[in-house]
Each structure stands twice: as C-alpha cells, then as structure tokens.
Amino acid sequence: MKWVIAITVTLLMASSSAAFAQSPSSTVSLADVARAEEARRKTARKATRVLTNASLSPAEPASVAAPPSTPGAATDATNVTPGVPTTIIPGGKAEPIDPAAMKNQAYWAGRMSKARSDLTRTQMFADSLQTKINSLQTDFTNRDNRVEREKIQQDLNTALAELERLKKEVDVQMKAITAIEDEARRANVPSGWLRPPA
Numbered sequence: 001m002k003w004v005i006a007i008t009v010t011l012l013m014a015s016s017s018a019a020f021a022q023s024p025s026s027t028v029s030l031a032d033v034a035r036a037e038e039a040r041r042k043t044a045r046k047a048t049r050v051l052t053n054a055s056l057s058p059a060e061p062a063s064v065a066a067p068p069s070t071p072g073a074a075t076d077a078t079n080v081t082p083g084v085p086t087t088i089i090p091g092g093k094a095e096p097i098d099p100a101a102m103k104n105q106a107y108w109a110g111r112m113s114k115a116r117s118d119l120t121r122t123q124m125f126a127d128s129l130q131t132k133i134n135s136l137q138t139d140f141t142n143r144d145n146r147v148e149r150e151k152i153q154q155d156l157n158t159a160l161a162e163l164e165r166l167k168k169e170v171d172v173q174m175k176a177i178t179a180i181e182d183e184a185r186r187a188n189v190p191s192g193w194l195r196p197p198a
Contacts, residue, residue, distance in 0.1 A: 108193040112180055116196065119173040126166040133159045 136156040143149045184194055 016083060068113065078167045087088050103189075105190075108184055108189050109197075112177070112194045113196070115173065116179045117181055119170065119175075119177065122166055122169050122173060126163060126170060127157055 133156065136152055136159060140149055140152045141183060143152060181194060184191075
C-alpha cells in the first residue's frame with residue numbers, strides 16, 4: 001500500500017514540475033485574452049431582430065361551446081347583470097343563480113360558529129367584569145378612608161360603563177345570529193347546518 005502512495009506522489013510531482021517548466025511564451029496573458037475578445041465582439045454580427053410583447057401574436061381565446069337551444073327559443077340576456085353567475089332554464093332564458101344557493105354547509109356552519117364564538121367571548125368578558133364590579137362594591141363598602149373610596153368609586157364607574165357597553169355588544173351579536181338564521185331560512189338551508197357540532 002505504501003508503494004502505491006509513493007508512486008502517486010511521484011507522478012503528481014512530475015506532472016506539476018512539467019507544467020512549471022513550460023516556457024513563458026507558450027502561456028497567454030489575461031490582457032491578450034481581453035484584446036482578442038474585444039476584437040471578436042467588434043467583428044461579430046449585430047442582432048437583427050428584437051422580440052417584444054407587441055411582436056408576439058396574441059394567444060387564441062379558448063372556444064366556449066354554446067348550450068344547445070331549442071328551435072325558436074332565444075336567450076334573454078338583457079336582464080342578466082354582468083359578472084353574476086347564471087344558469088339556462090328551460091325555454092332558453094338565462095336566470096341568475098342565487099348566491100345563497102352556491103354557499104355550502106362549510107360556509108353556513110363557519111359563519112354561525114364565528115358568530116356564536118364572538119357572543120360567547122363577549123358574555124364571558126361581561127361575566128368577569130360583573131365579578132369585578134361586585135368585588136369593587138364590597139371593597140367600597142368596607143373602606144373608611146375617603147381617598148381610597150374615591151379611587152374605588154372611579155374604578156367602579158369605569159367598570160360599570162364598560163359592562164353597559166358589553167351588554168349592548170351582546171345584544172348586537174344576538175341580533176346578528178338571528179339575522180344569519182333568518183337568511184339561512186330564506187335560502188332554504190337545512191337547519192342542521194347551523195347547529196353547533198356535538
């Protein structure tokens with residue numbers, strides 16, 4: 001094994017010394033290479049065509065197959081709002097699709113779940129605030145120091161105002177849940193879609 005390594009080292013040294021032994025006239029300097037490249041660029045032909053978006057032909061639009069129509073029936077497209085999805089009903093008339101009909105169970109369940117979670121969060125905050133108000137009222141009654149009682153009264157007034165705001169917010173959120181239920185009823189959504197998961 002040692003003699004293989006010795007031979008390999010000897011060959012590498014011999015090849016490197018041969019490379020260094022070359023005459024300086026056979027090597028090309030970097031300046032010569034730069035001059036040659038500059039000359040090549042001057043004699044090279046210039047590009048004759050430049051491609052731009054304007055020179056490219058536009059893509060052909062995909063052809064849309066028209067629905068088969070019955071003889072003598074014309075599509076009434078004058079009553080259709082652009083951008084609203086439509087369906088063709090018997091007789092060849094285009095009728096807009098009710099957006100509520102395109103909403104699936106996940107949409108209705110998610111919407112109702114969000115409304116219920118917002119209501120629950122607000123009610124929990126109101127309950128904890130009511131507990132704080134009860135504690136402040138007890139503390140106010142048990143204090144004799146006038147300065148401490150004034151500070152407690154300020155905190156109590158702030159908490160009562162916040163509780164009143166939360167009660168109004170609870171009313172608004174309950175009305176929002178009722179509005180979602182009414183909207184779902186008008187859209188013929190199954191009532192099971194609105195129930196909370198078991």
